[in-house]
Amino acid sequence: xxxxxxxxxxxxxxxxxxxxxxxxxxxxxxxxxxxxxxxxxxxxxxxxxxxxxxxxxxxxxxxxxxxxxxxxxxxxxxxxxxxxxxxxxxxxxxxxxxxxxxxxxxxxxxxxxxxxxxxxxxxxxxxxxxxxxxxxxxxxxxxxxxxxxxxxxxxxxxxxxxxxxxxxxxxxxxxxxxxxxxxxxxxxxxxxxxxxxxxxxxxxxxxxxxxxxxxxxxxxxxxxxxxxxxxxxxxxxxxxxxxxxxxxxxxxxxxxxxxxxxxxxxxxxxxxxxxxxxxxxxxxxxxxxxxxxxxxxxxxxxxxxxxxxxxxxxxxxxxxxxxxxxxxxxxxxxxxxxxxxxxxxxxxxxxxxxxxxxxxxxxxxxxxxxxxxxxxxxxxxxxxxxxxxxxxxxxxxxxxx
Amino acid sequence: xxxxxxxxxxxxxxxxxxxxxxxxxxxxxxxxxxxxxxxxxxxxxxxxxxxxxxxxxxxxxxxxxxxxxxxxxxxxxxxxxxxxxxxxxxxxxxxxxxxxxxxxxxxxxxxxxxxxxxxxxxxxxxxxxxxxxxxxxxxxxxxxxxxxxxxxxxxxxxxxxxxxxxxxxxxxxxxxxxxxxxxxxxxxxxxxxxxxxxxxxxxxxxxxxxxxxxxxxxxxxxxxxxxxxxxxxxxxxxxxxxxxxxxxxxxxxxxxxxxxxxxxxxxxxxxxxxxxxxxxxxxxxxxxxxxxxxxxxxxxxxxxxxxxxxxxxxxxxxxxxxxxxxxxxxxxxxxxxxxxxxxxxxxxxxxxxxxxxxxxxxxxxxxxxxxxxxxxxxxxxxxxxxxxxxxxxxxxxxxxx
Numbered sequence: 001x002x003x004x005x006x007x008x009x010x011x012x013x014x015x016x017x018x019x020x021x022x023x024x025x026x027x028x029x030x031x032x033x034x035x036x037x038x039x040x041x042x043x044x045x046x047x048x049x050x051x052x053x054x055x056x057x058x059x060x061x062x063x064x065x066x067x068x069x070x071x072x073x074x075x076x077x078x079x080x081x082x083x084x085x086x087x088x089x090x091x092x093x094x095x096x097x098x099x100x101x102x103x104x105x106x107x108x109x110x111x112x113x114x115x116x117x118x119x120x121x122x123x124x125x126x127x128x129x130x131x132x133x134x135x136x137x138x139x140x141x142x143x144x145x146x147x148x149x150x151x152x153x154x155x156x157x158x159x160x161x162x163x164x165x166x167x168x169x170x171x172x173x174x175x176x177x178x179x180x181x182x183x184x185x186x187x188x189x190x191x192x193x194x195x196x197x198x199x200x201x202x203x204x205x206x207x208x209x210x211x212x213x214x215x216x217x218x219x220x221x222x223x224x225x226x227x228x229x230x231x232x233x234x235x236x237x238x239x240x241x242x243x244x245x246x247x248x249x250x251x252x253x254x255x256x257x258x259x260x261x262x263x264x265x266x267x268x269x270x271x272x273x274x275x276x277x278x279x280x281x282x283x284x285x286x287x288x289x290x291x292x293x294x295x296x297x298x299x300x301x302x303x304x305x306x307x308x309x310x311x312x313x314x315x316x317x318x319x320x321x322x323x324x325x326x327x328x329x330x331x332x333x334x335x336x337x338x339x340x341x342x343x344x345x346x347x348x349x350x351x352x353x354x355x356x357x358x359x360x361x362x363x364x365x366x367x368x369x370x371x372x373x374x375x376x377x378x379x380x381x382x383x384x385x386x387x388x389x390x391x392x393x394x395x396x397x398x399x400x401x
Numbered sequence: 402x403x404x405x406x407x408x409x410x411x412x413x414x415x416x417x418x419x420x421x422x423x424x425x426x427x428x429x430x431x432x433x434x435x436x437x438x439x440x441x442x443x444x445x446x447x448x449x450x451x452x453x454x455x456x457x458x459x460x461x462x463x464x465x466x467x468x469x470x471x472x473x474x475x476x477x478x479x480x481x482x483x484x485x486x487x488x489x490x491x492x493x494x495x496x497x498x499x500x501x502x503x504x505x506x507x508x509x510x511x512x513x514x515x516x517x518x519x520x521x522x523x524x525x526x527x528x529x530x531x532x533x534x535x536x537x538x539x540x541x542x543x544x545x546x547x548x549x550x551x552x553x554x555x556x557x558x559x560x561x562x563x564x565x566x567x568x569x570x571x572x573x574x575x576x577x578x579x580x581x582x583x584x585x586x587x588x589x590x591x592x593x594x595x596x597x598x599x600x601x602x603x604x605x606x607x608x609x610x611x612x613x614x615x616x617x618x619x620x621x622x623x624x625x626x627x628x629x630x631x632x633x634x635x636x637x638x639x640x641x642x643x644x645x646x647x648x649x650x651x652x653x654x655x656x657x658x659x660x661x662x663x664x665x666x667x668x669x670x671x672x673x674x675x676x677x678x679x680x681x682x683x684x685x686x687x688x689x690x691x692x693x694x695x696x697x698x699x700x701x702x703x704x705x706x707x708x709x710x711x712x713x714x715x716x717x718x719x720x721x722x723x724x725x726x727x728x729x730x731x732x733x734x735x736x737x738x739x740x741x742x743x744x745x746x747x748x749x750x751x752x753x754x755x756x757x758x759x760x761x762x763x764x765x766x767x768x769x770x771x772x773x774x775x776x777x778x779x780x781x782x783x784x785x786x787x788x789x790x791x792x793x794x795x796x797x798x799x800x801x802x
Contacts, residue, residue: 051725051733051749081721083734083750116718117751226722303704317517320482321627324452332452333484348452349484350518390791 001255007141007157008172012195013037013237016140016174018147021128023114023121024076029147031125032174033132034071034191035101040233042068042109043204045211047228053080054087055110056229058094062106066200071191071231072097072129073111075148075176080116080226089120096126100133111189113176113227114150145174148189152178154271158263160256164249165240169196171256173232175264178271187225188215190264196253197236198243206254207232214261217383218269219300232257269384274391277309280369283328284380291328292381295372298326306388314359316345319372334375340368402656408542408558409573413596414438414638417541417575419548422529424515424522425477430548432526433575434533435472435592436502441634443469443510444605446612448629454481455488456511457630459495463507467601472592472632473498473530474512474549476577481517481627490521497527501534512590514577514628515551546575549590553579555672559664561657565650566641570597572657574633576665579672588626589616591665597654598637599644607655608633615662618784619670620701633658670785675792678710681770684729685781692729693782696773699727707789715760717746720773735776741769 004010013036021031044063046056062068072093079086094108101108112120135143145155159172177188192207211230243250270278281300286292299305302322308315316337323330337345339359344351362368405411414437422432445464447457463469473494480487495509502509513521536544546556560573578589593608612631644651671679682701687693700706703723709716717738724731738746740760745752763769 049722049725050727050731051721078718081718081733081746081749081751083748116716116721117746226718226725315517317479317482317627320452320517321450324450324627326451330451332482345482345518347484348482350482 001160001162001259004159004161004170006139006172007145007159008034008174008191008193009139009141010159010161010172011170011193013235014172014193015136015138016144017132017135017137018140018143019128019132019135021074022124023074029143030074030076031128031132032073032144032147033097033136034144034193035136036069036193036233036235038235038237040068040235041198041200041203042066043200043207043232045208045230047225049226051081051226053078053112053227054082055079055090055112056227057087058090059109059229059231062109065106067107068109068233069103069107070097070101071109071111071233073148073189073191074120074125075150076114077112077118077120078114078116078227079112079120082117082119085119089122092122093120093125096129097133100130109231111227111229113148113187113189116226141172141174148174148176150176152176152271154267156264156267158260160259162252162256164196164252165243167238167240169238169240169253169256170194171260173260173264175268177268188228188268190215190230190261192230192232192260194232194234194256195236195238196234196243197238197240198234198253202243202245202250203232203234206257209254210257210261213258214265218265219297219383219385266384269386272386274389275386276366276389277363277387278367279309279385279387280382281385282369282371282380282382283374284371285374285376286379287329287377289379289381292379295323295326295328295374296381296383298322299372300383300385303388306386309363309387310389312360312363314339314344314356314363316350320348323372328374329376330374331376336373336375338371339363402561402563402660405560405562405571407540407573408546408560409435409575409592409594410540410542411560411562411573412571412594414636415573415594416537416539417545418533418536418538419541419544420529420533420536422475423525424475430544431475431477432529432533433474433545433548434498434537435545435594436537437470437594437634437636439636439638441469441636442599442601442604443467444601444608444633446609446631448626450627452482452627454479454513454628455483456480456491456513457628458488459491460510460630460632463510466507468508469510469634470504470508471498471502472510472512474590474592475521475526476549476551477515478513478519478521479515479517479628480513480521483518483520486520490523493523494521494526497530498534501531510632512628512630514549514588514590517627542573542575549575549577551577553577553672555668557665557668559661561660563653563657565597565653566644568639568641570639570641570654570657571595572661574661574665576669578669589629589669591616591631591662593631593633593661595633595635595657596637596639597635597644598639598641599635599654603644603646603651604633604635607658610655611658611662614659615666619666620698620784620786667785670787673787675790676787677767677790678764678788679768680710680786680788681783682786683770683772683781683783684775685772686775686777687780688730688778690780690782693780696724696727696729696775697782697784699723700773701784701786704789707787710764710788711790713761713764715740715745715757715764717751724773729775730777731775732777737774737776739772740764
């Protein structure tokens with residue numbers, strides 16, 4: 001596997017563009033377009049929130065065919081809680097794109113992110129989409145990535161390639177998200193593409209699996225959104241033999257997909273609103289995977305644990321308390337906790353102030369790991385998260401104004 | 402029912418005291434004692450956290466007899482995650498108290514709150530407890546309330562009385578808690594007393610019911626602690642006829658218990674760490690009570706909703722998103738949301754910027770209500786919570802240092 005530049009447009013036959021359409025205040029880019037030169041197989045994973053934004057309702061329908069050519073995405077307006085009108089707007093946004101590209105509307109997928117409950121400014125989209133289509137180019141991945149940002153402070157792209165079935169196969173992607181991130185993909189969008197020839201069922205299964213181990217492992221603040229989605233286009237232009245389930249080639253392809261999703265997910269976690277610390281949190285020795293994940297997510301979303309991380313304080317009592325309420329089966333007297341390489345808890349009890357002082361020193365770094373060993377089994381789970389810093393509140397108190 | 406002064410010592414035959422024993426840094430009071438002049442029936446409700454602090458393990462055992470005379474409580478040290486040594490210390494703390502009061506150790510209950518994972522400074526307790534016993538007096542309720550505070554900014558006491566069975570019956574209490582509060586009573590202590598003569602089973606059932614509707618309805622930050630407890634002593638000194646289950650007198654007594662618990666709970670919620678807004682959040686029209694509570698707690702613990710409250714921004718989209726992930730059964734198109742008297746959402750859609758501006762004006766007050774009507778049934782639940790303000794992080798990042 002090789003890391004390559006270009007993000008989603010590193011993939012053969014993928015064009016992209018981004019522009020400022022005036023949906024956001026000011027001059028920020030807010031409209032992105034991704035297009036495959038040839039018909040692509042499409043897979044998708046969507047929010048589990050019971051309130052689902054109209055663009056996702058449309059995409060879910062279109063995904064039944066499992067085919068497509070283009071993805072149009074705006075930021076600045078989520079087109080959520082907008083009722084029938086919002087659905088019509090999503091359909092119109094796809095139709096405008098189809099018309100500008102000369103392809104059938106059913107081949108266009110739609111994404112939106114931003115403020116909930118405002119109608120999309122359709123006249124702005126009408127004016128912008130033809131201009132955007134004219135800007136499509138083979139290295140537009142970063143422009144597209146920039147145009148889907150909301151409170152993000154960094155552009156998020158990733159791409160890797162490998163030789164599969166005798167051909168160079170690439171998987172690339174862009175993502176947006178920072179804060180409002182949850183195990184179930186809160187307010188995050190990720191668009192991937194690959195030139196591999198992949199059977200549709202394998203692509204869907206593979207994308208779900210990659211999502212589960214990446215975007216669903218970045219609990220930042222416990223909130224999920226109405227608009228989260230991950231879509232992947234596979235246009236087959238690498239010319240590889242179609243992948244067979246269970247084959248070594250299929251596993252190599254899955255590794256590419258996993259890598260791009262995890263890379264983008266970590267970039268989202270790192271960009272947690274106002275975050276000053278990036279924490280890899282591993283829970284091991286759990287009785288089941290579900291227990292391990294439950295414990296990890298409860299710790300990673302605890303406001304008390306996260307503020308202690310901000311304070312560079314190895315306050316393991318808060319981790320114990322979070323574990324205790326997580327619902328995971330634990331035996332207090334078997335628990336060990338490490339901060340980086342420094343053990344601070346053994347058999348459920350603290351190892352004293354020297355150990356804690358060393359752990360506090362580890363926590364001075366911008367990135368560190370925390371390992372919680374439950375001593376109750378063999379299952380484990382890793383999540384990536386951040387501290388909770390005062391800027392989180394500043395950003396979220398004023399986001400709409 | 403009549404509100405009376407004096408807190409827990411408004412109750413006939415209840416003495417209390419508080420002092421600085423040197424467990425906390427500085428000169429803050431950190432040791433409280435509550436004593437009944439006569440043998441009392443005792444009821445208790447404890448944390449549901451799987452990590453349970455030693456004092457609670459001891460109290461649970463003593464509660465099997467359902468009798469007692471005294472409660473000794475320290476702040477500044479939770480005596481949690483302290484293993485066998487911590488349990489021995491809790492037993493010794495009770496024994497020291499029993500010896501100072503000349504009563505059997507089995508009649509003494511123990512509470513602790515503060516930092517997790519440090520051994521109790523037993524030599525300080527040995528020196529202090531006899532002095533504390535000597536300070537017991539009939540209006541020591543507030544001193545005791547002050548001595549159990551940790552990050553609290555206000556002293557929390559409550560008392561009410563009523564004529565029951567021909568006698569004046571009083572219920573009084575003290576509590577501590579601020580932040581780290583959860584539906585399941587995180588890092589909160591409440592000690593109640595009554596002079597009513599109450600059968601033990603009724604007292605236990607009544608205390609659980611009152612707790613359910615009060616301390617379990619103040620979700621502030623989603624964290625629960627290892628040390629939460631609510632205890633109630635009933636010494637029968639009012640001389641009323643023993644209450645009969647289902648009688649009008651029993652209901653009047655329950656109202657007193659409910660009132661004191663709710664009053665203390667609201668004071669805890671109001672004292673949420675760094676909070677600037679106090680919000681009464683009511684979810685109605687749910688299919689079941691469990692759905693109503695689930696929805697209310699999810700909204701009330703959403704960092705995004707709470708930061709919007711801090712920002713005085715009627716950002717109802719965040720409430721919709723929280724509802725959607727709550728697990729409660731909802732129909733998006735039936736949801737209505739009000740801020741105070743101002744409706745901002747009807748049938749799942751926003752009512753526009755005029756309505757929002759009016760709602761924002763309501764949110765300028767320090768207290769306001771938010772009502773979410775699901776339109777799916779008849780069940781409802783009310784919780785009391787606060788905004789999430791930058792001081793929350795400041796307080797919790799530095800709590801140990």
